[in-house]
Amino acid sequence: MKAISIGVLCGSIMGLFLWFIEHFTGVTVYRLLVNVDYLPGFKGLAIPAWMEFGLHLVVSVAVCVAADYANRNGLLGPTRRSHALRFGVIMIVIGALLFPTTILSDQAPTPLMNDSAAWGWWLFAHAGYGVIVGWWLSAPKEEQ
DSSP states (O other): OHHHHHHHHHHHHHHHHHHHHHHHHOOOHHHHHHOOTTSTTTTTOOOOHHHHHHHHHHHHHHHHHHHHHHHHTTTTOSSHHHHHHHHHHHHHHHHHHHGGGGGGOOSSOOOOTTOHHHHHHHHHHHHHHHHHHHHHHTOOGGGO
16 A cells, blocks of 8 residues: 555656646656557547546556565665665666657657757656655655
């Protein structure tokens, strides 16, 4: 239950953060976050914004459940700090692997592959998400 709650909360914070970045800078990182038009079964569908965000939250919960499993099995290191830092790095890698999906999108606008501002905001958001998730998931019972 803790992983699900953290997934919804952190996924919501990340989505809101990227929405604000897109709204105030014009860098289309929120569109990239919620974009699913390149996935089989979604191409050509008019998906409402709330459903796109809901799909993002489903992914966030799945990521947190996997991170919780890794935490419980000692795969992220011996300390709370190591959990947070290692999961932050894992999320940077995941973010770097996901960014190129912008090429597959038919929806406009998504960032170009050479958009350094988009890369920076995207990886910063993923790193922050990973560190916070790793920290919260490894909290001792008395802090929960």
